[in-house]
Amino acid sequence: MNSLLSPDVPRAExxxxxxxxxxxxxxxxxxxxxxxxxxxxAGPRGEVWDGPPYTFLRLAGTLIRARVRGGMALRFAEPPAWLEDGAWRPLTSALLVRLVQAGLSKNDDGNDEFGGQVAASRDAITRILAARERAAPPAGPWLASEQALTIGHPFHPSPKARDATGWLRYAPEAHATFPLRLLGVRHDVLLSGGDTTALDKLDAGAATPPGYTLLPAHPWQLDLLAADLAAPLADGRLVDLGHGSRPVVPTSSVRTVHEPVSGMCLKFSLDVRITNCVRKNAWYELEGAVALSERLEPVFGALATRFPGTGWLPEPGFRSAALGTRLLEGLGVILRASPSPTALLAAALAAATALPAMVAERQAAEPVRWWAAYVRHVALPALDAFCAHGVVLEAHLQNVLVKTAPDGMPSGAVFRDLEGAKLVAGRHDLAGVPGPVAGALTYTADQGWNRVAYCLLVNHLPEIAATIAGRAGDDGDRLLAELWGVAWDELAAYARSREWPARMRDLLSGVPLPAKANLSVRWSRAADRAAGYVPVANPLAGRDGDGIMEVAG
Ligand SMILES: Nc1ncnc2c1ncn2[C@@H]1O[C@H](COP(=O)(O)OP(=O)(O)OP(=O)(O)O)[C@@H](O)[C@H]1O
Ligand SMILES: [Mg+2]
Structure with missing residues (x-):
């Protein structure tokens, strides 16, 4: 038992x-x-309680205490501890895994992979931190921010686990760069949609033979697909054109890279589980990206008029090879516009790493004004996309880029990743879009609002607020309350301007919010789209209950 409970003991070497x-x-x-x-x-089972200055929880009969800061972001002010024979001992990940196993296995068949995934994620973080010391970050604030997520998703049990060997060579957090592999696809098996002309720029030194079209590939994915590729490479349906001329830079999702020759981002499939998903572009998502890009153009036009500074990254085309579903999806690449080189990934702002000095200084000097500008620029367009346009943007921390003015104040938000963007059923004309593609692009209004509320109000804003408040030391709790009061005011002013949409009224009156249950998804080995949600307290609750009735009438 002892070896399981002891902290991660330094090894001799x-x-x-x-x-x-x-x-x-x-x-x-x-x-x-x-x-x-x-x-x-513990929360849903009623096994969490406050005993200031600690929060206590019971897991599988074991008492744990933590000093929690940052509201619903749950930042820990000191190492959490567990009670053994009347003494508080440091909590370890090995013990916590055991307690999860003991607590959850009563209800099901257990999960013998779970502990390995947690340990793999922890070991990956160790290797990432070591590799960063030997590597130079990319030039430019945007790409540096994409590569700043060393610890990853704060509410995932194994955020950095990558269930394939050789990952460090391709890891954005380790500042990896690498050339793409270039394939030629024979025209009779070429599959392409939308505008893919940017890809032809990659051809410069490769000389694609007549009758073939160039298809860039992620080198890791080609290794993973080697057995499936052997036949089409042998019979000439595909040809190997070697390496791209310049290295690409991986962004925070690992599989999407910035390609400097075309100036585009390329979103590849990777048959590797990263957080909850094996990162594959499904065939209907390839077509869906193009169909959505066409339909979102006028929506973002309207959003940018109402909320100056709002932008998005269109996905104008895709290419692949029609060689059966596995290769069609495995080789599919989606083209995406690149943002300005000075935009900052929201997740890097939350992690407070790799930030330009002016942004960090402005945030520290004027936290309330900085936050108000952030809420206005980031939250309002995402909410208006839903309320006024029936568009669901998956505005989680990794899908939003933040523009800042020269003085470091937020000045706009750029939304990306059309895989998660959806249209609310009945609000859009999907004529001409094949049934399965249209189905995958569509949410009911309830599904859509759950996603908006989770991504923006659980995953995103609380992390930024906690980071700002975390800088204020002992004054952090007071500042956090002030930040949520300001957020209430900004959201209420927006809701009033749209005559109080019902969901905004509910949100501002403090209804609980849906939080995605990442541990439960991993535990049950379920697909990400089957993820459940647990209700969490709404940080906007209790801000101005009477006021809402007054203004809403
Ligand atoms: N707070 C966060 N919320 C969501 N994802 C996060 C967060 N922090 C880090 N991540 C990581 O970001 C990625 C988000 O996945 P998502 O499905 O949005 O990206 P993708 O579709 O693979 O690629 P892209 O964003 O380039 O389109 C995952 O790798 C996830 O682990
Ligand atoms: Mg994303």
Whole structure:
């Protein structure tokens, strides 16, 4: 039992740097797993209570205490501890995994992969931290921010696990760069949609033979698909054209890269599980990206008029090879416009890493004004996309880029990733879009609002607020309350301008919010789209209950 409970003991061969990285990785892993336990296991079972200055929870009969800061972001002010024989001992990820297993296996068949995934994620963080010390970050604030997510999703039990070997060579967090592999696809098996002309620029040194069209590929994915590729390469349906002329830069999703010759982002399939999904472009998503890009153009035009600074990254085309579903999806690449090189990934703002000095300084100097501008620029267009246009934007921290003015204040938001963007059923003309593609693009209004509320109000805004408040030391709790009061005012002013849509009225009166249950998805080995949601307290609750009746009439 003891070896399971002891903290991650430094190994004999550890250098001081390595030991430090292992400790940081363990701390981050405990924190992420404990957040999931609070939200998904102990919270819903009523086994969490406050005993200031601590929050206590019980997991499989074991008492755990933590000093929680940052409201619903659940940041821990000191290492969480568990009670053994009357003494508080540091909580380890190994113990927490055991407690999850003991707590959840009563209800089902258990999950013998879970502990391995948590440990793999922790070890990946250690390796990422070590690799970063030897590598130079990309030039430019945008790409540096894409590569700043060393610890990853704060509410996922195994945020950095990658269930395939060789991942470090392609890891954005390790500042990897690598050339693409180039294939030629014979015209009779070429599959293409929308505008893909940008890809032809990659042909410069490759000389695609007549009768073939160039198809760039992620080198990792080609390794993973090697067995399936052997036949089409042997019989000439595909040809291997070697490597791209310049290295690409992977962005935070790992599989989407910035390609400097075309200037585009290329979203590849990767047959690797990253958080909850094996990252494959499904065939209907290839077509769906193009269909959505056409339909979102006027919507973003209207949003940019009403909320100056709003932008998006269209996905104008895709290419693949019609060689059966596995290769069609496995080789499918979606083209995406690149943002300005100075935009910043919202998740990097939340993690407070790789930020330009002016942004960090302005946020620290004027936290309330900075936050008000952030809410106006980021939240209002995402809410208006839903309320006024029937468009669901998956505005989580990794799908939003934030523009800042020269003085460091937020000045606009750029929304990306059309895989998660959906149209509310009945509000759009999908004539001409094949049934399965249209089906995958559509949500009911309830499904859509759940997604908007989770991405924006659970995944995104609370993390930014907690980071701002975290800078205020002992004054953090007071500042956090002030930030949510300001958010209420901004959202209420917007709701009033749209004559109080029913969902905005509910939101501002404080209805609980839906939080995606990432631990439960991993535990049950379910598909991400089958993920359940647990209700969490709404940070906008209790701000101005009377006021809403007054203004809403
Ligand atoms: N707070 C966060 N919320 C959601 N995802 C996060 C967060 N922090 C890190 N991530 C990571 O970002 C990625 C988000 O997945 P998502 O499905 O949006 O991207 P994708 O579709 O693979 O690629 P792209 O965003 O380039 O279209 C995952 O790898 C996830 O682990
Ligand atoms: Mg994304």
């Amino acid at each position: 550890d250098s001081p740097g390595r030991a430090r990285h292992r400790a940081t990785a363990e701390e981050a892993t405990v924190a992420a797993l404990l957040r999931c336990c609070l939200r998904e296991i």
